[in-house]
Amino acid sequence: MTKNKNNQAIWENRIKNSTSSFFQRVGSSIDIDKRLYKEDITGSIAHVEMLFKQKIISFKIKNKIIYGLSKIKKEISNKKFEFNKNHEDIHMNIEKRLFQIIGEEAGYIHTGRSRNDQVITDLKIWIKSASKEIDFCLHKIIKSTLNLATKNIYTIMPGFTHLKNAQAVSFAHYLMAYIEIFQRDRKRFNNNLESLNENPLGVAAIAGTSFNIDRDFTTKKLGFKKPTNNSIDTVSDRDFVLDFLYCVSVCAMHISRMSEELIIWNSDGFKLINLSDKVVTGSSIMPQKKNPDPLEYLRGKSGNIYGNLFSMLTILKGLPLSYFKDLQDDKEIIFSSNDILINCLKIFDEVLKNLSPNKKRMLELANSGYITATDFADYLVKNHSLSFRKAYQKTADLVNLAEKKKKKLGDFSLEELKKIEPKLTNDVLKVFDLKNSIKSKKTYGGTSFDNIKKMIFKYNKLK
Numbered sequence: 001m002t003k004n005k006n007n008q009a010i011w012e013n014r015i016k017n018s019t020s021s022f023f024q025r026v027g028s029s030i031d032i033d034k035r036l037y038k039e040d041i042t043g044s045i046a047h048v049e050m051l052f053k054q055k056i057i058s059f060k061i062k063n064k065i066i067y068g069l070s071k072i073k074k075e076i077s078n079k080k081f082e083f084n085k086n087h088e089d090i091h092m093n094i095e096k097r098l099f100q101i102i103g104e105e106a107g108y109i110h111t112g113r114s115r116n117d118q119v120i121t122d123l124k125i126w127i128k129s130a131s132k133e134i135d136f137c138l139h140k141i142i143k144s145t146l147n148l149a150t151k152n153i154y155t156i157m158p159g160f161t162h163l164k165n166a167q168a169v170s171f172a173h174y175l176m177a178y179i180e181i182f183q184r185d186r187k188r189f190n191n192n193l194e195s196l197n198e199n200p201l202g203v204a205a206i207a208g209t210s211f212n213i214d215r216d217f218t219t220k221k222l223g224f225k226k227p228t229n230n231s232i233d234t235v236s237d238r239d240f241v242l243d244f245l246y247c248v249s250v251c252a253m254h255i256s257r258m259s260e261e262l263i264i265w266n267s268d269g270f271k272l273i274n275l276s277d278k279v280v281t282g283s284s285i286m287p288q289k290k291n292p293d294p295l296e297y298l299r300g301k302s303g304n305i306y307g308n309l310f311s312m313l314t315i316l317k318g319l320p321l322s323y324f325k326d327l328q329d330d331k332e333i334i335f336s337s338n339d340i341l342i343n344c345l346k347i348f349d350e351v352l353k354n355l356s357p358n359k360k361r362m363l364e365l366a367n368s369g370y371i372t373a374t375d376f377a378d379y380l381v382k383n384h385s386l387s388f389r390k391a392y393q394k395t396a397d398l399v400n401l402a403e404k405k406k407k408k409l410g411d412f413s414l415e416e417l418k419k420i421e422p423k424l425t426n427d428v429l430k431v432f433d434l435k436n437s438i439k440s441k442k443t444y445g446g447t448s449f450d451n452i453k454k455m456i457f458k459y460n461k462l463k
């Protein structure tokens with residue numbers, strides 16, 4: 001019993017002096033990994049059930065351990081548990097407390113396993129459920145975007161390339177682009193499930209174990225699909241951590257890009273969108289200001305998230321196989337990226353719900369910059385058998401003329417247009433109409449109103 005009195009290290013028979021208190025403080029991860037307590041207890045329960053099934057421990061011991069673990073779970077949920085830094089991490093804190101609750105029989109819990117396989121089992125289970133929460137948030141964002149798109153099918157705006165007016169599009173089409181992006185993010189997280197579904201438990205410290213354990217049993221119990229193949233690889237592998245951090249980074253990058261776009265559209269120069277007071281902040285000195293701070297926060301946070309991905313890559317790059325203490329930091333990094341992303345997703349959803357287009361200004365801007373020039377070129381190809389290059393040149397001449405005369409393309413009379421192409425007839429004038437321009441982009445994926453309606457219908461059925 002003395003061996004396991006609180007405050008004594010599990011290895012005190014071997015390492016006679018206690019670890020330097022300074023290192024104990026910085027080397028302990030309990031403040032971070034206590035967040036894994038539920039997964040740790042679930043893993044331990046599956047482990048002892050398996051040990052019993054394999055006749056490695058008795059029925060009585062199994063039940064005692066499960067009783068103790070369930071009590072610990074309640075204590076932690078009810079904030080009645082005293083975490084102790086001297087016990088380094090969540091695994092040892094729980095084991096130590098188990099000794100206090102059920103006595104010496106707690107000593108059977110660590111049969112045929114190690115913290116090395118235990119910690120990644122916990123972490124994989126945790127990442128799986130974190131990915132589900134992220135998916136839920138992304139789904140909400142998609143619904144909010146869809147809602148806004150549905151109200152704006154006929155809202156016309158300029159589509160930009162190089163931030164210069166390119167071609168007329170529906171605002172809904174722009175918004176639906178975000179939906180595609182977020183759908184890909186969901187898929188990216190989902191794609192990680194294959195490696196997350198490989199069960200590490202049972203490879204023990206590095207070599208496997210001589211106990212007759214049943215890894216298929218714990219695999220099933222813990223919701224994994226198969227046990228991992230190689231014990232050395234298993235305790236060294238943090239690819240699943242990188243995969244998650246990469247997905248978080250890509251998603252944060254998307255949010256950052258869109259935030260930047262919305263900041264530009266909200267600027268006094270563009271004035272394409274309005275943000276309600278819920279998603280702006282004021283200035284301490286300039287009373288007129290309404291700043292899009294939440295969007296700037298979202299843009300900035302991608303930096304922290306990328307930093308985490310690079311921290312993990314750097315931690316791993318020089319590590320020989322297999323387990324090293326260096327790996328302990330993976331959890332702090334994962335939790336940080338996850339928490340930042342969840343906040344970002346929630347804020348982005350708020351922004352979407354508090355954003356409205358300035359339809360008048362959108363139309364005004366769409367009417368500038370000779371935005372229907374390509375429509376005119378296409379018309380020449382389709383109606384006057386010109387090659388596209390030839391039509392492009394004639395259209396460029398028309399744009400030059402418009403610039404010189406300070407006119408819009410739609411301001412020209414048929415007579416004036418005929419100077420560019422003598423065969424033109426009256427119906428050319430309709431190509432300068434923005435609605436017609438949008439309607440004409442009927443190919444799959446294009447901005448035509450009909451296409452948008454079909455896409456909205458499709459996404460409305462999305463689970």
Ligand code: ARG
Nearest residue numbers: 029089115116119323327328
């Ligand atoms: N707290 C440790 C970590 O997160 C658990 C594994 C410790 N294993 C060891 N041999 N020190 O990595």
